[in-house]
Amino acid sequence: MEKLRKQPSTKGPAELFTGDVWFDVICRGEEPSRMRVNTVRFAPCARTAWHAHAVGQTLHVTEGVGLVQSRGGQIVVMRPGDTVHTPPGEWHWHGAAPDHFMTHLAMWEGPGEGSETEWGEHVTDEEYLASKSLLD
Structure with a gap:
């Protein structure tokens, strides 16, 4: 065993990222392991x-209120204890609700070869603020 x-x-x-985001690499x-875990x-x-x-990626919310959306899908509110999985290649974003901090564990595997994550454009304020009605 190694600490x-x-x-x-x-x-x-x-x-x-848009706004203040901090992460800690857990794993x-x-x-042969390709597991990645960040807080x-x-x-x-x-x-x-x-x-x-x-x-793919799995998110597990540990505190606060968060949001996640797959491209073309509905925005989903996440709360402590919620776990959300996005399948391989599915475009998505996630973050905190407008009036709350949010912490989650992000878990994913690296592929045997090639890039782990493909990054696209920033989520617009209009896309993000579509979540406001979910939280009222």
């Missing part, structure tokens, strides 16, 4: 850009 060394918290880069598996903390209104994972 993993704790890495410092990392600010989510503006190219990939970055070494071959991700979103300030109110903060969110990812549109993206897709080669092998």
Whole structure:
């Protein structure tokens, strides 16, 4: 058994996130494992850009209120204890609700070869604010 060394918290880069997002790497598996786990903390209104994972992604909310949407789908509200899975190649975004912080565990696998995540454009304010009616 090996105790993993704790890495410092990392600010989510503006190219990939809107607003203040911080993450901690919990697990970055070494071959043959390709498991990835991050704790991700979103300030109110903060969110990812549109993206897709080669092998899918699972989110588990630990605190706050979050939002997730697959391209062309409905915005889904996430609360502590909720777990959401996006299948391989499905374009989606996720982040905090407008008036709440949100923390989730993000879990995904890297593919044997190629990119783990494909990143797209930022989620527009109009797309994001479509969630307001869900929270009223």
